[in-house]
Amino acid sequence: MSISIDIEKKLGDFFLKARFDAEEVTLSLLGASGSGKSMTLKCIAGIETPDRGRIIVNGVTLFDSEKHINLSPQDRHVGLMFQNYALFPNMTVLQNIRAGAKREQNKEKRERSVRRVMESFGLATLADRYPHQLSGGQQQRVALARILVSDPGILLLDEPFSALDTHLRFRLEQVVRGVIRSFGKTVLLVSHDRDEVYRMADYIAVMDHGKIEAFGDKKTIFALPVTKTGALLTGCKNISAIKKISEDRVYAVDWDMELSVGSIPARANHIGIRMHDVSIDGTENVVHCRVLEAVENPFSVTVLLTPVGSQNATPIGWETEKEFWKEHKAAELDISLPVKALLLLEGDADEAQ
Amino acid sequence: MDWFPLYNSLRIAGISTFIIFFVGIFSAYYIAKAPRWIKGVLDVVLTLPLVLPPTVVGYLLLRILGPKRLIGAWVLDLFGLKLTMTWWSAIFATAVVIFPLMYRTARGAFESFDETLAYSGQSLGLSNTYIFWRIRMPCCRQGILAGAVLAFARALGEYGATSMISGYTPGRTATISTTVYQLWRTNDDALAFKWVLVNMAISFVVLLAINLLEKKNTQPKEKGAF
Numbered sequence: 001m002s003i004s005i006d007i008e009k010k011l012g013d014f015f016l017k018a019r020f021d022a023e024e025v026t027l028s029l030l031g032a033s034g035s036g037k038s039m040t041l042k043c044i045a046g047i048e049t050p051d052r053g054r055i056i057v058n059g060v061t062l063f064d065s066e067k068h069i070n071l072s073p074q075d076r077h078v079g080l081m082f083q084n085y086a087l088f089p090n091m092t093v094l095q096n097i098r099a100g101a102k103r104e105q106n107k108e109k110r111e112r113s114v115r116r117v118m119e120s121f122g123l124a125t126l127a128d129r130y131p132h133q134l135s136g137g138q139q140q141r142v143a144l145a146r147i148l149v150s151d152p153g154i155l156l157l158d159e160p161f162s163a164l165d166t167h168l169r170f171r172l173e174q175v176v177r178g179v180i181r182s183f184g185k186t187v188l189l190v191s192h193d194r195d196e197v198y199r200m201a202d203y204i205a206v207m208d209h210g211k212i213e214a215f216g217d218k219k220t221i222f223a224l225p226v227t228k229t230g231a232l233l234t235g236c237k238n239i240s241a242i243k244k245i246s247e248d249r250v251y252a253v254d255w256d257m258e259l260s261v262g263s264i265p266a267r268a269n270h271i272g273i274r275m276h277d278v279s280i281d282g283t284e285n286v287v288h289c290r291v292l293e294a295v296e297n298p299f300s301v302t303v304l305l306t307p308v309g310s311q312n313a314t315p316i317g318w319e320t321e322k323e324f325w326k327e328h329k330a331a332e333l334d335i336s337l338p339v340k341a342l343l344l345l346e347g348d349a350d351e352a353q
Numbered sequence: 354m355d356w357f358p359l360y361n362s363l364r365i366a367g368i369s370t371f372i373i374f375f376v377g378i379f380s381a382y383y384i385a386k387a388p389r390w391i392k393g394v395l396d397v398v399l400t401l402p403l404v405l406p407p408t409v410v411g412y413l414l415l416r417i418l419g420p421k422r423l424i425g426a427w428v429l430d431l432f433g434l435k436l437t438m439t440w441w442s443a444i445f446a447t448a449v450v451i452f453p454l455m456y457r458t459a460r461g462a463f464e465s466f467d468e469t470l471a472y473s474g475q476s477l478g479l480s481n482t483y484i485f486w487r488i489r490m491p492c493c494r495q496g497i498l499a500g501a502v503l504a505f506a507r508a509l510g511e512y513g514a515t516s517m518i519s520g521y522t523p524g525r526t527a528t529i530s531t532t533v534y535q536l537w538r539t540n541d542d543a544l545a546f547k548w549v550l551v552n553m554a555i556s557f558v559v560l561l562a563i564n565l566l567e568k569k570n571t572q573p574k575e576k577g578a579f
Binding site for chain 2: 042045046047072073074076077078079080081082084086088089090091099100102103146147150
């Protein structure tokens with residue numbers, strides 16, 4: 001059970017260059033909209049044809065531009081779930097799921113697997129409903145059932161929760177996690193939501209502008225994002241360009257402050273720190289700052305700060321608990337940026353300082 | 354009252370609508386997929402009969418189907434069949450005139466079809482034929498049926514090109530529209546008026562059918578998530 005892809009496709013100004021291998025894991029493509037995630041899924045499913053490259057799933061070559069192999073979507077056995085679930089509106093739930101089972105020639109077997117999947121997704125009572133009579137969550141269950149009954153060799157989920165209200169997402173994630181676990185084969189999940197990706201996937205590929213910027217297991221990707229995009233996508237909101245001063249000191253241009261860092265990788269041109277890693281009781285990289293604004297979130301406060309005396313600096317955000325902020329509220333504060341929490345990042349070449 | 358013109362009009366309109374139903378749908382399906390510039394060119398060419406005066410269409414048809422013209426001479430030579438001045442000659446005229454109506458409405462229906470339905474059908478292993486007849490057509494049904502009814506109504510009312518290619522022979526090529534003109538020309542006002550009433554009744558029914566189809570079309574959209 002594996003997927004190996006290495007493809008290129010040009011679409012106007014957009015150039016997709018996706019390359020990764022994964023085995024029996026849940027791999028997530030994390031990226032902003034327009035980064036090429038969905039296009040990659042469509043290439044795997046055979047809806048779009050790459051200009052060059054190859055796609056191998058479970059040892060079967062689905063596409064190879066050199067060997068002139070390009071299987072039809074029907075022959076690929078790829079289960080692709082669209083953002084809008086793509087249920088056939090003219091068919092009932094039962095008919096939709098039967099349509100998914102059409103590959104099975106034996107009628108008895110077909111009916112048996114249809115019945116089994118209807119039951120395991122709790123759809124028996126909805127059998128005669130039409131898609132427009134279902135809630136978003138029910139539609140998603142029908143879509144999953146219809147794909148699983150077609151017995152795919154790999155599961156591709158394109159933003160599976162984007163069509164749902166926020167309060168429904170968490171519960172449906174459970175359903176999908178259950179499906180992924182019992183599926184036991186490779187699952188590719190496309191998403192732009194870092195929390196969702198962290199909860200659902202084992203491995204993460206960060207995509208930006210059609211390229212895979214970082215690839216690795218989720219803990220590593222979140223702990224040490226190597227690129228600016230990776231940092232942004234995994235939720236690092238404080239990012240500044242840097243100028244190197246010495247072997248272990250940099251000047252953060254946007255923040256207007258000098259910082260000590262452990263070491264500086266050769267291609268690093270940005271620095272980042274997560275908002276909850278900023279503190280006011282540390283001893284490293286202490287900067288005397290002015291409080292610009294304290295923004296209240298439902299369960300925390302984000303304090304925006306710039307160095308005292310600095311005019312045009314981009315404020316640094318410090319996230320802390322409401323109670324803690326109430327106790328330490330002030331117009332000016334000494335903040336600390338711990339060396340261990342500072343992320344040295346590679347940014348876009350044209351932004352390099 | 355001789356009912357032949359009604360019978361003749363209905364069979365001409367029926368047969369040409371039947372043919373154009375399929376021709377229009379398949380042209381619409383394939384042209385919708387074509388590259389943009391081909392689509393643009395074909396769109397203009399195929400819609401032309403909608404805006405040309407029917408007499409111009411009739412003239413052009415006679416230019417190619419007439420007994421001494423390219424296709425007309427060839428068919429006459431091969432089968433001994435004259436393509437003009439028979440009742441079924443009018444089918445050529447009505448088919449050309451109603452084609453753009455069918456083609457346009459079918460294309461509109463296909464273009465509003467959500468392609469992800471076809472894609473997900475393909476990756477579920479459904480054949481393209483299945484997807485076309487069991488998913489695409491049912492989803493576009495109302496638009497396509499409305500187009501067919503509209504085409505049928507237009508075929509019934511066709512006068513210009515029909516009279517040029519089929520002429521007016523009572524009991525042989527007479528249609529409602531050519532009969533009304535002939536009766537009015539020969540001062541048979543009472544009979545002409547009867548045929549006018551018949552024609553209006555048919556048109557009324559047809560337009561009612563279109564309205565009903567269009568109403569049904571909007572219902573599911575208002576109701577749910579789709």
